[in-house]
Amino acid sequence: DAGITQSPRHKVTETGTPVTLRCHQTENHRYMYWYRQDPGHGLRLIHYSYGVKDTDKGEVSDGYSVSRSKTEDFLLTLESATSSQTSVYFCAISEVAPGMETQYFGPGTRLLVL
């Protein structure tokens, strides 16, 4: 499972409140990603990181921010949650092996914004 954990695994919150999701990895991977998964849209990239304090936006970054102060932790923050941010959030890491570079996913966080 590439040593990825996400917390919390489930969260219910109210519109307008801040929410932070945590991704933790144990294998010192440089590249980390946050995705959201919604019916009919598949997996969409929110933000990604190439190392400590090196982050950038993905295709659906509006309303989200990230931070990476340690290699092992990648935090996703919804500054003021909206109902449109109700989704399942996945963290991923990128692993490079000879002839193969692809992404491995965490177990996900289910977020409901009321």
Place this chain on the structure above:
Amino acid sequence: QKEVEQDPGPLSVPEGAIVSLNCTYSNSAFQYFMWYRQYSRKGPELLMYTYSSGNKEDGRFTAQVDKSSKYISLFIRDSQPSDSATYLCAMRFSNTDKLIFGTGTRLQVFP
């Protein structure tokens, strides 16, 4: 038009059947192709990884890439109820780590 198209299903087959799952794509520059399996309420797990055109086999699974038609397939032989899941195709260009995903096909294998 989406860059990667995938029929959402559900696809329902009896145990033992051969299953064919497919994705089409629009950008001929994609070089790496992947299939992920996602069980209900779990994260996607990498199933198959292929580079450029051709076939790759791993047990009951065969991944096929036809770059001339911009079409990739995943075949599952002797399907089992444990294969019931959503299958996501993904692909990327050679000069980036970013993956583009299909929306997934839900497969149900009944005993």
